[in-house]
Amino acid sequence: MCRFLAYLGPSIFLDELVCKPQHSLVRQSLRADQAKAVTNGDGFGVGWYGELSSPGVYREVMPAWSDENLLALCSNVRSHLFFAHVRAATGTGIARQNCHPFRYGPYLFMHNGQIGGYGQVRRAMEARLPDHLYAERKGATDSELLFLLIIARIESGQSVTQAVSQILNETLAMMQVLNIHEPLRFAGALADGSQVHAFRFSSDQRAPTLYLRQDGANGLVVASEPLADEQDGWGLIPPGSVVHMNAHGVSSSEALM
Amino acid sequence: MCRFLAYLGPSIFLDELVCKPQHSLVRQSLRADQAKAVTNGDGFGVGWYGELSSPGVYREVMPAWSDENLLALCSNVRSHLFFAHVRAATGTGIARQNCHPFRYGPYLFMHNGQIGGYGQVRRAMEARLPDHLYAERKGATDSELLFLLIIARIESGQSVTQAVSQILNETLAMMQVLNIHEPLRFAGALADGSQVHAFRFSSDQRAPTLYLRQDGANGLVVASEPLADEQDGWGLIPPGSVVHMNAHGVSSSEALM
């Protein structure tokens, strides 16, 4: 399990959300409140859109709480759309290649959750990747794999929601064939430089928490946990749904599957 | 605040204490029970005596819980005398040079605690180092500094207990001159290859915990916290005292100051 946040709005310094709040993501790396794992110290990453179509990504294996480079980067880089993620590894190794967010072309993706019995379904899932995305596989996580599978669907013309729904359904089907009873849990965010899509799903009753803050002129924030102790303004995204956001606000919210 | 353990006894694989116990030091790096800081993820180190007079030291800035090298080392290296330490930084940076244990010649040292107002007394304390030990200063911690000051006293002919007592007294005196009201807390261990000296002290009523387990044929263990949930066999070392151990067992225990 991990913690993450996504921001879309007027251009701000990353540290406004990543480092400064009372219960910032950096704080959550050391002491999360609503996570299965209290400590999210197995690496971290930030991804941000600037002047280029392709986002910048900074990922590191150290805990977020102790990395001075992260502080420097976040207090000096502005963006209208950025992701940040702190990792609690669930079985795959500690490596930058296993840290979120993942990037492919203009897309960024990050994830909190787990595919039940991943070791058993991994091979069948990787087999569904088209060659050019198979070649993009750098690490070993279920998260990177889900991302590349979703990208394949998007490239074949599906909407983001269709793509995610279909991949989750296919994964569940494979898990069923292999008689896996552990749940598929999936809180995720996908961006393309102008839009952010946030997903909350689980095959059991315990979808990872995911909150949305809509604050007029101050932009939109999606986060695993509210960034302040008082949770005013933070609404829990319902399980099984997806929220779409763009420069005009929350464009729509729909059932995921 | 940090967590540590020291072992002296029949040669065993390091993982018997560092990795395998229910509440092992690696486990304490993620979730300590009796520490000011629950998480001790700002680096770690092990030091062990083998065939040479000078001990081997392995120190790393990653959290102990996620380092596969530590596991491999501990399950393949045996020693009759070893130290292990997990760090929670208290103001100085994350660097191997700031990780414990520290080594000088045949000596190993590690520490849990803090010099109140360290930023203010550091300079006066460093000024007391003889030139050849000043040149050994690689990092910025109070722990390394205390170690080098203690070494200077030992080199000038004092016993270990005299050396530690005098350095603690001098530090307290400097703190008083500078009107520092934060406490001086010091749980430490010093080894020379055949003996281990363990210290527990604080200028206030809250000396960092330090336990001793004497288990006949199984050797002696000093640890910040018992390595198992049931604490049978673990005795708290009284504040203000030092315990001396060698191959024949606990040779003596005396008041530190």
Add this chain to the structure above:
Amino acid sequence: MCRFLAYLGPSIFLDELVCKPQHSLVRQSLRADQAKAVTNGDGFGVGWYGELSSPGVYREVMPAWSDENLLALCSNVRSHLFFAHVRAATGTGIARQNCHPFRYGPYLFMHNGQIGGYGQVRRAMEARLPDHLYAERKGATDSELLFLLIIARIESGQSVTQAVSQILNETLAMMQVLNIHEPLRFAGALADGSQVHAFRFSSDQRAPTLYLRQDGANGLVVASEPLADEQDGWGLIPPGSVVHMNAHGVSSSEALM
């Protein structure tokens, strides 16, 4: 391209070969003489057999020349059979999971070379892994993949030479189908705790160098480059051949394919 060495003989400290010689492996990490890449600074690793059937492995992403932990480990650990490797990455990322030697059960493997057009043949090669070895894939290198494929053959009853020959032949066949004209180059070493097998092969005329030193009471050393400037006692292993070594010396040498 990388540099490596393997030792089999009386138990010695690792630093006797890894750190101390005039042209030690650590020296080669900074300045190799006979390598395609002069600098081999993209991580390193050592693997050694001790009291257990499974070897210890220490791998790190820093250059070998600057890692104090490597020095400490090598000057304090003895072994009768050890591997050491310094890496010059050829397209796959910097991560411990991509560093040599690789371990599986009692086996250690390391490699210097490259599969031509690896990005194109990778998928077809991974498809040949049995499920339980597919699940062992932690990184992205061609080296780890070759190792797991060789293990699969060994597990199915083939000799080490048969296994390596067949995997090289299959790889060449796949490269031919895909019309890849870059060469397949392979200098490698495989150990099981009592035997070491060293291979030198290339599909073109430029097999990576691999030397053997047989020095009576001082054990056997296989290395990418002689460890001293004068090369007395170092014989180049002929391309297309394999050398088998055990406690009694070089047991045999045969054509690889």
Add this chain to the structure above:
Amino acid sequence: MCRFLAYLGPSIFLDELVCKPQHSLVRQSLRADQAKAVTNGDGFGVGWYGELSSPGVYREVMPAWSDENLLALCSNVRSHLFFAHVRAATGTGIARQNCHPFRYGPYLFMHNGQIGGYGQVRRAMEARLPDHLYAERKGATDSELLFLLIIARIESGQSVTQAVSQILNETLAMMQVLNIHEPLRFAGALADGSQVHAFRFSSDQRAPTLYLRQDGANGLVVASEPLADEQDGWGLIPPGSVVHMNAHGVSSSEALM
């Protein structure tokens, strides 16, 4: 010895100088042409001025050539004034705290060179730091120490040239007292957010190389080596001199001492 570059001019992406040129600084980290050390793989750093008065700094212990974060940062961050440095350690440890550039308030500093007999003069030099700068000492390098000593002079009202001259003179005097015959070599750059000062000095005839490129609309670059194989437009700064640059170009050039 190290390699570095400084840029002042119209805002550009850092990778225009750090990564893209034929003989970029990243390339120099692996293969420098005019350096005492061919390989500069002991860490690196970049510092850049953006919207804030205090610059951003990113420093890492890995070689620059293999760090994907550096590439991402440099291709996504723009600046009108930035520093970049690749390190070849000369006796002090590998740690972020020992990587350049160093920052203090609005100042950035980086250095290529060495104080002869540093181990002997270090203590006397540190003794000259005022308390508040002594407390800023995070690492162990001669470079950081020179920087803090120069800052102390600037804070006491001296010009940058006066400050550097005086510190170099004092260092030479201390070296003479201690009968040190190794040279004092110093190529350095200091910035305050609007100006860059570049220095080239040695007490012997071999001052580290330092080049200046003035290219009208394209800004000013100071670099240890020209960034392209053809060296048109690159002029060697004379030994014993300092060059001052601001938004209007090279404001002046004068003898350093």
